[in-house]
């Protein structure tokens with residue numbers, strides 16, 4: 001069996017015998033007014049972090065969700081889309097599609113606003129999405145792409161890019177590794193399926209996104225996810241995994257490189273009321289301006305630190321500033 005087949009088999013079992021905490025959840029599920037998440041969906045919450053960011057979901061977007069799991073995030077997206085077929089969820093594992101269908105029918109009994117037709121569940125996989133080019137506003141995946149080996153990750157990201165409309169958003173939540181995961185763990189297919197051994201470093205993860213053409217990437221959260229200890233994982237040193245929530249925009253990559261926002265700000269500390277850096281950025285004295293990492297680096301290089309303070313990445317950016 002290939003590791004992808006092992007993964008599919010693993011999730012077929014996880015669909016038939018729900019395992020709470022299978023994929024360690026470090027945040028409670030997003031609660032919204034009038035939304036009741038059935039118990040079974042909470043037990044089958046196999047994601048890390050969240051891909052449902054209310055600020056990204058204005059204007060009744062069409063959402064393509066890859067790897068439906070128990071349907072918890074499909075239901076949360078449907079809360080915002082509220083139209084038949086507004087959420088299209090794709091999964092190659094028939095047992096998982098059936099479980100999600102049952103769970104969404106339970107959700108309809110508990111949520112007067114929800115019609116199961118709001119979520120269309122389709123057979124398909126991340127490498128061949130059953131959608132035309134440039135047809136959806138949002139693609140989301142939670143805790144699936146980290147399982148893929150790098151070439152497969154590149155294929156899955158290219159597929160997501162293909163189906164997004166220009167300006168559309170790829171919203172992801174995945175584990176990342178604070179140092180390279182050793183080969184003996186990477187090759188363990190069960191650990192990979194469990195989202196414990198396929199994670200890339202932060203830098204590699206971002207480079208994969210840029211590599212398929214995303215011109216702007218925004219980080220929404222970065223937090224500890226799991227510790228792989230020395231005894232159980234045969235390691236010299238414990239290895240911390242983090243979870244990373246991101247939103248990547250299908251916009252052209254600027255000539256000087258992609259804009260990656262990690263929550264840095266630039267603060268002009270000179271004597272003038274305003275500073276024009278000559279590269280399109282106007283900074284008012286003493287007022288923090290959100291900047292992408294590229295602009296932060298350029299400002300730090302071009303101005304002395306007593307004139308320009310650059311704050312650390314907060315790993316939370318939700319718009320504004322300049323680039």
Ligand SMILES: C[S@@+](CC[C@H](N)C(=O)[O-])C[C@H]1O[C@@H](n2cnc3c(N)ncnc32)[C@H](O)[C@@H]1O
Pocket residue numbers: 004007008011012023044045046047048066067068069070071072073090091092093096124125126127141142143144195
């Ligand atoms: C870790 S679970 C995440 C489930 C869901 N996103 C959540 O947050 O609860 C991975 C999901 O991806 C599905 N999956 C496995 N291989 C896939 C593939 N090649 N393409 C799309 N989905 C896949 C599994 O069946 C499972 O539903």
